[in-house]
Each structure stands twice: as C-alpha cells, then as structure tokens.
Amino acid sequence: MSDRQPPRRRVPGPARPERPSRSAGRRPGPGARPARRPAAARPAAPKVIRLGSPRPRLRMVGLALTLVLIAFVVRLLQVQAVDASTYAAKAEQNRYVGYTLAAERGGITDRDGVALATSVDAYNITADPTLFNRKQLKIDDGPEQAAALLAPILGQDQETLVKKLRPADRNLRYVVLANRQTPQVWKQIKDLKSALATKAESDAGTANVLAGVLAVPTSKRVYPNGDLAAGILGWVNADGKGGGGVEQQLNKLLAGKDGKIRYAQSGGRQVPTVGSTETPAVPGSDVELTIDRDIQWAAQNAITEQVKESKADRGYVIVQDTRTGEILAMANSPGFDPNDLSKASSLNMGNAALQDAFEPGSTAKVMSMAAVLEENVATPDTHVVVPNRLHRGDRLFKDDIDHPTWYLTLNGVLAKSSNIGTILATGQLGKTQKAANQVLYSYLRKFGLGSYTGLGFPGETPGILAAPDEWSTSQQYTIPFGQGVSINAMQAASVYSTIANGGVRVQPTIVRGTKGPDGAFTPAEKPKQTRVVSAKTAKTLARMLESVVDDAEGTGTKARIPGYRVAGKTGTANRVDPDTGKYKGYTSSFAGFAPADKPRVTVYCAIQNATEGSYFGGQICGPVYKQVMEFALKTLQVPPTGAPAAKLPVAFKP
8 A cells, every 4th residue: 555645625615705916917827826816895884974072062051050050049048048037937927827815704703602704615716718719719709608608607797707708918817707606606617617528528529618717715704693783793895805894893803814826737727746835824813792692683673673663764772781881782773684785775784873973862961960960050859940931042942842830850850851951950050151061061071972982983973062162052052952962872872871880981892802813812902981970970860860760750661671670861852864954853762771770781772763653762762772671681680689769859849
C-alpha cells in the first residue's frame, strides 16, 4: 500500500460575492490568491433629523416654575404673616359659634317660703341664617318653607320669621326666633326637624329646611298663684329683666350673672371632638318677702269683691304688722296676671297702693288729734261746740250731714268725724292761724306725709304736702280734715301703725331677706324708727279710735269684730279726677288696728269713685276692714285681750 493519501474533494458552498481585482484583466497564475467575490449592495441608511439644543427650553420652563413658586410664596406670606389675623378671625367666625348662658333667676317667696315667683326650664329658639341659603339647601325658598313650618308652632307672623332667616347681613350666623319657649314647643320643632332629616336621607329631592334651627337652654318666669300679689311682684319682660314691682326693684340681685359658651360647629351641629370654652352662669339670689300669702289672698279677695259691687274705679288694702313695720299684704283691684301680660291693661300693671296719690279725707284727722293732744291744747273730754256751718277765710264749711248744733267732746269730734270740730280743735295749736299751720305741718311731716315710705318701690309717689306758707286760705282749714293734701295708701296705713306702736313710726318693709346661690340667708337691714308722739298720746288716741267703732254714735260700727277691741277711723273725701284735675266722685276709706289695747295688726282700705250704692267709707270700706282684719288675727293666732273696752264720752250736755 502506498502511504499517499487520496486528494480531498471540496464541497461547493454558497457563492461569495466577487471582490474586484486590484488589476483588471489580470489572470491569476499558479499559487495566486483566489479572486474575491464582489460584495452585495447595502440598503441606503434613513435620513436623521437633528434637533436644536434643549437648553433654551429648559431655561423657559425653569423660569415659569420659578415665577409660579414665587407667586405661591408671596400669597403664603400674605396669608400667614401679613393678613394672618384677619383670615384667622374669618375662620374662627365660620367655624365657631357662641351664645349666652342665661343665669337662673332667683325665686321670690312669702314669709313662710311659699313660692310667689319661680323659674322653669325653657328654650330660646335660634337659627343660623347661613344654613338656609341655596348653597346649603339646594333650593331658593328655604327661609319661606322654614317660616311656614315654624310660624304656627311659635305663634309668630310668617313674614317676620322670613326676615330673620334671610337677614340683610349674609354673614350673620345667629338670630333669635323666639324667647323663652316651653320644652313642649322645642320638642315639636325637634320632632319635625328629625322627620325632615329622615325624609331627606331617602329622598334626594327633599331639603331639611329646619336643619339650621337650634335651641339655647334658658328659663321662663312663672307665677304659681296667678294674679295674687301681682302689684308687689311685678313681671319679667321679654329680655328677661324685671319690668315692675320687686322684679324690677331687685332685678340685679334676682338676675344673677349670665355665662358664655363657645364651640365648633358644622352644619348647625356641635362638633364634639373639638374643644369648647364655657364660662358658667351664676344663679340669682332668692328673695323672701314679708308678705303672708294667705293674708294677701284674703285682702285681695275682699277688695276685689267690693270694687265690683260698688262699680268703682279701683281699690287697695294694706295689712301691716304694727310692731315690726312688715307689710303682710298689699292688694290692688283690678290687678293683672303676670303669666299673661297680653291680657293685662297698662293702667293696672303697677302698684296703685303706692303709686296713686289721693286726698285721704277724715282718716287724716287722727294726725290732727295727735297734734292737739301732744301739744296739750285739749284732752279727749274737752268740750267742742260744733255749729251746722262754720265761716273761715273765704269759705263756709260744713260736715257730711246737716245737723243742729252738736255739743261734742274732742273724742266725739273724732267719733262723729266732724270737719267743723276738727277745724276748731286744730285752731288752738297756735296763737295765730299761721302759727297753728306750722305746728300741724310739723306733725304731718313726722308721720311721713310728703316723703317716700322707704320701700324704694318703682313708681312710688311721695304724695303732695305743700309748705305751710304756701297753703291757700281754704287749705289752712281743709288740711286738718284731710283735704288739700295727698298721700298714698301705704303712707295712710303707716300713720295708724305709728299710733298702734306707741307713737313710734317704723319704716315699712316688704323684704325680709335674701338667700344667695350658696344657700346662706342674709336678713334685711332693720328698718328706721322715729318717735312721732309720746306713748301717752298714742294710747289716748287708740282709746278715742275705739269710740269710732264701738260707740253707737261712731261712723265705723260696721268694722266691729266680735271678741276683739277694734280701733279705727272712717274717711270720705272729695276725689280729684286724674283726667280733668277737678273734683269728681269720692275716695272712701277705713283705717285701724286691733286689738285696740294691745295692737298687732293694722289694716287700711280705700276705694276710688264708687258709683253703685253707698260711697261713705264706713259703709263700703268698714266691712272690708272687718273681713281682712278678722282673717289676719286668726291667721296670726292673735287672741283677744279680754279687757273691757274704753268708754270715752262722745257728747256733753251744755
């Protein structure tokens, strides 16, 4: 075998592109490199669009962003630095609401703690007007719809409510729709408000037009006894302030001090998770009066019946403790019910017993007799010859009835209430009429005429007592028997209490004390005391006043009380018509105290312009005096003294 290998066979591959020869037409020889195949033609490259430089655009964007940021920074500085307080205030206004917490008004009781005026829970119905606009309710007539629902519940005019719910100030967040409504009224509104809210949740077309109606707890004044003692108590007006009587006089003490509350709200509701600030209200003090409710009732009932029976303009009764000066009753007729002022007449809403000034008539004779006795110019037994007519100055004077010449004692002059006898007796007070006038005037002043009683009551009149050098010719002789001088009923009662108290005048009082929020009782200051006449003169006068009631010749026999010794005096005076300023009708009165020998209670009654039946004081006021005095003595458990009545002579034989 041969070592020589057979030649390899080439397998043809894919044809390569022929490469161009460096020398054209050159034939390759042995050992030469094979010729290259030509390369295939490449596709043309796509055309590239070259962009400009991005730097200018970036600069513009950066500049715009910088300007925007600068604007934000400037606004932020304005809001948080320059106008921070203004915007904070607006935010607070929109977010927070506040209202006053009304202090509970103090109560008024009688001397035994029986409630005469008290306060009960109530609500001020309020609203946020901004919750009634279209933005909130999606309707244009929200205020009208709300007013239509509220008007019958609150008893108010619908248009008035619309004006409150759509105020001129669109930023107003708080208005009062009605003050001091009962819990029942607020419950009605709440129930209706809840029903509308439930319906609005299920019906997108229904708007809760009462969502902005709210309530602020407060209190309402109530007078449990209706018109009893209304002239003393007064009333509380819509603003919660005393409008008359003790309510007005002691308003600051009774009212206490209101508090405040401020809280965050949303949609008319308090946000419980946000803190609130509250200043608690301080309750008012309670006031205890000297009035006895039962005696007040008896006095008011008696005078009301007599005023109706006599068809009189008005009347008053005062009951006073003779020892302490405390007023146990002060009744007026006609009166009013402070629970419902809509039915009250403005003429009857005061306290006529303190506000009316009138000529007292013969009840004033007791002061003339006090002066005569105290000055020692006469005694109860002094003889006084009383003609049917007496000429003095430019007038001819007479008694209430025509009579032959009376031969009376000084006691008889008082018992028969003789005007002429009183003129003759007081004429002895001085060597001249002018001097006598001065002496009488000094006693009238000491008895309290022409001065305020000391009660400090709203609207009280001091009466009218001119200085003696200003007395007309007729006044010199009429003032001794109670004409030409004016007083109020309390002054008249005080005169008789002074006699009953041994000649010492005790300033009348109507407040016993007060009880503060802490429960501590503070008694009222002790009343001022002034001696007017001696104890001897007072005792003598008491015996003389017994003759008016006890003696058959007296004018006050209708005031007798079985088992008790009664001292009293009748009065029938010409009345000045307040409309014309001229005399028209009469003022009928009766004043006195009991027991006469150990006085405890004074009662004064006066009736103005009786037009039916008798107008004499002894006839129409005597029975009132008896009825009230008898009730007061039993209520206070005052026993009869058992001592025999004094029998002073009324007349003498010439």
